[in-house]
Every structure is written in C-alpha cells, then in structure tokens.
Amino acid sequence: MASADGPLLDGRWRLGPQLGRGSQGQTFLATEVARRQEVVIKRVKLGAGWKSFELHERETKVLGQLRHAGIPRLHAAFEEPRGTFNLVMQRMPGTDLRALVGKQRLSELELKDLLVRALEILDYLATRTPPVVHRDIKPSNLVRDKDGTLSLVDFGGVADSAKDGGSTLVGTYGYMAPEQLHGQVTPATDLYSLGATLVALAGGVEPEDVPRKGLAMDLAKHLPAMSRPLRDALSAMVAPDPDQRPTRPRDVLALLARSPEPAPMPRAAATIAPTALTAPGPRALARPVFLDVPEPLRAALRLALLGVAVGGFVALAVLAITVRALGGAVGLFAGRSRRAGITTATADVADVFTDGRDGFSDLARRAVARSRR
Numbered sequence: 066m067a068s069a070d071g072p073l074l075d076g077r078w079r080l081g082p083q084l085g086r087g088s089q090g091q092t093f094l095a096t097e098v099a100r101r102q103e104v105v106i107k108r109v110k111l112g113a114g115w116k117s118f119e120l121h122e123r124e125t126k127v128l129g130q131l132r133h134a135g136i137p138r139l140h141a142a143f144e145e146p147r148g149t150f151n152l153v154m155q156r157m158p159g160t161d162l163r164a165l166v167g168k169q170r171l172s173e174l175e176l177k178d179l180l181v182r183a184l185e186i187l188d189y190l191a192t193r194t195p196p197v198v199h200r201d202i203k204p205s206n207l208v209r210d211k212d213g214t215l216s217l218v219d220f221g222g223v224a225d226s227a228k229d230g231g232s233t234l235v236g237t238y239g240y241m242a243p244e245q246l247h248g249q250v251t252p253a254t255d256l257y258s259l260g261a262t263l264v265a266l267a268g269g270v271e272p273e274d275v276p277r278k279g280l281a282m283d284l285a286k287h288l289p290a291m292s293r294p295l296r297d298a299l300s301a302m303v304a305p306d307p308d309q310r311p312t313r314p315r316d317v318l319a320l321l322a323r324s325p326e327p328a329p330m331p332r333a334a335a336t337i338a339p340t341a342l343t344a345p346g347p348r349a350l351a352r353p354v355f356l357d358v359p360e361p362l363r364a365a366l367r368l369a370l371l372g373v374a375v376g377g378f379v380a381l382a383v384l385a386i387t388v389r390a391l392g393g394a395v396g397l398f399a400g401r402s403r404r405a406g407i408t409t410a411t412a413d414v415a416d417v418f419t420d421g422r423d424g425f426s427d428l429a430r431r432a433v434a435r436s437r438r
Contacts, residue, residue, distance in 0.1 A: 069081030069094065069096040074145050074151060075145055077097060077098060077099065078095045078097060078106060078141075079096045079098050081095050089117045089121065089221045090107050090110070092106070092107050092108075093108065104140060104153050104154060104155065104156055105137070105153075107121075107152040107221070108150070108151050109121040109149070109150045109152075110148060110150075111149070118150070120221055120235075121150055121221075123224075123225065124152065124221050127223045128152075128154065131189075131197070134214075135185070135186040135214070136186065136189075136220075137156075137216070137220075139152070139153070140154060140155065158214070159208045159210035159214065159216065160208065160209065161207060161208050161209075162208075162262075162266065163203075165204065166269065166270075171267065173292060173295060176266060178213060179207075180259070180298075181318070183202075183262075185314070186215070186217050187199075187217075187259065188313070188314040191255075191314060198223065198224045198254055199220060199222070199255050200222040200223060200224055200255070201221070201237060201241075201258070202217070202240065202255055203261075203262055205219075206218050207262065234248075236258070239271050239272040239273040240258045240262060240265075240272060241257075242258060243307075249307075252312065252314070253307045253311065254307070256302045256310055256314065256317065257303055259302065260299050260301075260302025263302075264284065264299055267288055267291065280305040281303070281304060284296050284299055284300050284303075294322070295321065297320060371429055373425075374428040375425075375429060377425035378429065381418045381425065382418075384418045385418035386415075388415040389415045392407055392415070393411075395407055
C-alpha cells in the first residue's frame with residue numbers, strides 16, 4: 066500500500082500521492098482510514114471553469130448509478146475545502162494497457178480475450194436508460210489484473226444521452242471517433258475507440274500511424290497475419306462512418322464468431338466461442354430463456370420470470386433506499402467519530418441490496434430478450 070500522508074478529507078479519506086493531472090482536474094491515490102483500503106480521489110476546483118465542473122457533476126451522477134464489476138464504484142462526493150469538489154472512487158486492481166503499445170505484442174488469443182471482456186462492459190453501458198457513452202476509451206483507461214480481469218476507468222468525459230455530446234470536445238486524438246468532432250455520440254462511438262485501442266495493441270503503433278485506404282484504416286495491409294474474423298470485426302468497429310459500424314457490442318461478437326471459410330471451425334477456435342459469449346463478469350449479455358420450450362408454455366414461463374424479476378427489483382430497491390435513509394438518520398445523532406463508521410456500514414449493506422436489484426434487472430432483460438436465431 067502506497068504512503069498516504071496528506072490531509073484528512075471529510076474525516077475519512079487520507080490523501081496520498083498524485084496519480085495524474087488533466088484538463089478536468091487532478092487524480093490522487095488515497096486511503097480510507099477506517100479500513101486502510103486504497104481508493105482514488107479526483108479533485109476539481111471551481112476555478113477550473115464551468116465546463117470542467119459540469120463534466121465533474123455528470124461523472125458523479127453517472128458513476129453513482131452504475132453497478133458493474135468492471136467499472137469503479139463511487140464511494141463519496143463532497144466539497145472540501147470550499148471550492149474544491151472531490152470524487153472518491155474504487156481503485157481497480159491491475160495496471161493500465163498504455164505501456165503495451167509499442168513495447169509488447171499480444172497474442173491473438175489475448176487480443177480476443179481483451180476485446181470480449183471490454184465488449185461486455187460496453188454492453189452494460191449501452192443497455193442503460195438512457196445509454197451511457199464513455200467517450201474516451203484508450204489503452205490508458207483500460208486496466209487489466211493478473212487474472213485477466215478488465216476494468217474501464219476515467220469516466221470524466223462520460224455522456225448519458227445523445228444530447229450530452231454538446232459543444233465540449235471529449236476524447237483522445239487517434240482513438241476518437243470522427244463524429245465526436247461534431248459533438249455526436251452513440252454507443253457506436255465507444256465501439257470505434259475500442260476498435261482503435263485493439264488495433265494499437267495488435268500493431269504496436271498509435272492509430273494515427275496505421276496505413277489508410279481513403280479515410281479508413283487499412284488493416285489488411287497493417288495486420289496481414291491476423292485471422293480474418295478478428296480483422297474484419299476490428300475493421301467494422303473503426304469504420305469512419307458511424308452508420309457502417311456495428312451499433313451494439315453484441316453485434317461485434319457476432320462478427321467474431323463468423324468464419325470466412327465454408328469448412329467447420331477448427332476445434333481450438335470452437336472451444337473459445339462459448340467462453341467469449343458468456344465471459345466475464347456478473348453482467349453477461351442478455352440471452353433469451355426457455356428457447357427449447359414450445360409455445361404457449363414458453364410465453365407463460367417468460368411472463369412468470371418477468372413477474373419475479375420485477376417484484377425482486379422493486380423490493381431490493383426499496384430496501385436499499387430504506388437502509389441509506391436509516392444510516393443517515395442514525396448518523397445525525399451519532400458523534401463525529403462514529404459517523405464515518407455508520408455511514409460506511411450502511412452504505413455497504415445498501416450496496417448489497419443494489420447489486421441484487423441490478424441482478425433482478427438483468428433477469429428481466431433475459432425474460433423479454435428475443436432469440437435472433
């Protein structure tokens with residue numbers, strides 16, 4: 066654990082060394098004193114400009130609504146000292162992929178694993194209401210742990226509706242989809258950035274240095290040894306025209322599963338496909354249920370499953386809200402020394418209920434999912 070010897074914020078978080086600085090604020094490593102658990106704190110000063118503050122508020126709102134193993138959990142948001150706004154987030158385990166570009170080539174199996182894990186996170190974001198668009202996917206914002214677990218970090222440029230693109234230019238040159246220059250964002254915008262990230266990791270050069278055919282990356286020339294399905298999937302993801310790109314992460318999975326040859330898929334490749342479609346993390350892509358059950362029994366079973374899912378969602382949502390309210394009420398009458406502990410304990414219990422609520426939400430999505438066979 067890194068040394069944290071800075072000021073104590075909100076009576077709970079001990080500030081540590083600076084991790085980075087950007088146009089939207091500074092990021093620090095910190096420690097939760099009560100648990101001695103490392104967290105990340107992003108700090109934005111009001112004097113940084115109203116756009117930075119607006120993005121900070123949006124990041125706070127969106128992260129507070131997201132529950133996914135591959136996305137940092139929001140722990141707290143507060144103002145201290147006056148005019149400095151702090152966002153406390155879970156520190157995701159592992160190291161970012163920035164150092165791999167130009168230094169280490171990944172095998173095709175590793176590239177596919179990264180792609181599928183990232184697509185699972187993007188599918189979760191794209192199926193929120195409204196859809197959430199990260200807008201700045203690149204190697205430095207993807208963190209991989211030793212066991213291969215992948216996380217997407219830095220939601221400072223996040224948009225949670227199409228109109229949130231606005232006049233603020235968010236993104237990184239080379240990884241940014243062309244439509245972002247005009248303030249237009251959709252889930253396909255993130256697919257472009259993810260595709261550009263995989264191209265950079267596969268070829269060892271930044272996306273702007275990849276050979277071009279017109280406006281499009283010439284991946285046949287740049288990555289001739291790559292298998293046809295993976296190269297075709299990446300080519301579709303980085304199409305300059307958003308209308309020519311896959312619209313959903315699961316569409317990319319379909320491209321990956323497509324074989325260019327009429328012959329059966331080799332045994333080694335066949336063993337990868339089931340893992341790719343179900344791995345990893347708790348929020349797998351929604352798959353239809355009861356496919357082998359004849360109608361009208363299938364419709365009745367799906368309706369019953371939907372009823373259970375909706376009932377569970379409502380019950381756990383009410384419990385989460387109730388626990389947080391009780392924790393806040395008890396904290397008002399507790400001393401300052403005990404308040405942080407009470408807040409932490411009730412937040413943990415509420416998070417368990419919230420995770421269960423999101424599980425019922427995913428169950429409802431599966432109940433209404435339609436087969437595309």
